[in-house]
Amino acid sequence: MDFQDFIKHYEVLLCESEGVAFGKLEPDLINREERKPVITGLHAILFIIDGELETDIQGKRQSLERYTLVDILYEQTCTLLAASDNLHAYLLVMTKEYMDRLIRGGIPTTIDYILKVRNSPVISVELNHAGPFLEALLNIKHVFTDKDNLFVSTILRYQIWIFLARVSDYFSKGKQEEDKELLYTARQRELYLRFTQMLSAYILQEHSVEFYASALCVTPQYLRRVVKNLSGKTVHAWINEALIRExxxxxxxxxxxxxxxxxxxxxxxxxxxxxxxxxxxxxxxxxxxxxxxxxxxxxxxxxxxxxxxxxxx
CATH class of the missing domain: 1.10.10.60 (Homeodomain-like)
Structure with missing residues (x-):
């Protein structure tokens, strides 16, 4: 579906000269009995505030709920299949040419974000971030109503830039926390492995949690928590079972x-x-x-x- 066909089908607001459209999705339009059009060759960003939306993204059927952001790149495909009556969602659509202009102007996205949405375009948004996302989208909507402004094209690009910056920032912070968690888990596993190795080496001489914690440069409380989380057994249980075996x-x-x-x-x-x-x-x-x-x-x-x-x- 090309840009003009998309506009006609979903009856969204339009800034034709810019190749960008924005509008609130109406459940009746999505639930039409006619053949569902496939969104492809366009950069489409969908934000669901309430209700449910059934979609087909890259050939995979997905049910989307409130506070979900979907970022479909122009080489990907998306079909809106069905919507609940209480659906409250906004859709921002841009042509490849418009996105290219944004990119040349320094679009605020990271390579990690692009790789993420190429692999999985669906992003769950935490409640405290849903408000700022909606505010940024509504600012884009307001630009379309200000037709007499001589700088509407510049303001539109600016508002889209702000929205994309919010999305990229949200993803980047989430990825940092995810990376920290992965690093944290990897360190825990390394600590757990080193503990079991030390236990085999020192069980004849040392039976206290404090000894192993000190040798591993962690507190006894932390060692207890890590070993319990990863093995389901306490440090004392590990020590006692090793002693019984000996x-x-x-x-x-x-x-x-x-x-x-x-x-x-x-x-x-x-x-x-x-x-x-x-x-x-x-x-x-x-x-x-x-x-x-x-x-x-x-x-x-x-x-x-x-x-x-x-x-x-």
């Missing part, structure tokens, strides 16, 4: 023949190797997690192993 491994050590050696290491020796203050502390710790004492665990393990070995003979 105790179990020593209780189940085998002799030179590969048989379970019931008396290889005493519980006292295990306590000393794992930096427990005394044997009783290790025993209480192990029993709290396994439900049995270390000695009983070893005896049960030894008995099970003997039964398994005798069954193979």
């Amino acid at each position: 105790i179990e491994k020593r209780l189940a050590e085998t002799d030179t023949t590969g048989q379970l050696a019931e008396t290889d290491m005493t519980v006292q020796q295990i306590a000393e190797e794992l930096s427990f203050s005394e044997q009783a502390t290790l025993t209480r710790f192990f029993k709290r997690y396994k439900g049995v004492s270390p000695l009983k665990y070893r005896k049960e393990l030894f008995s099970d192993r003997l039964l398994a070995q005798s069954g193979r003979r």
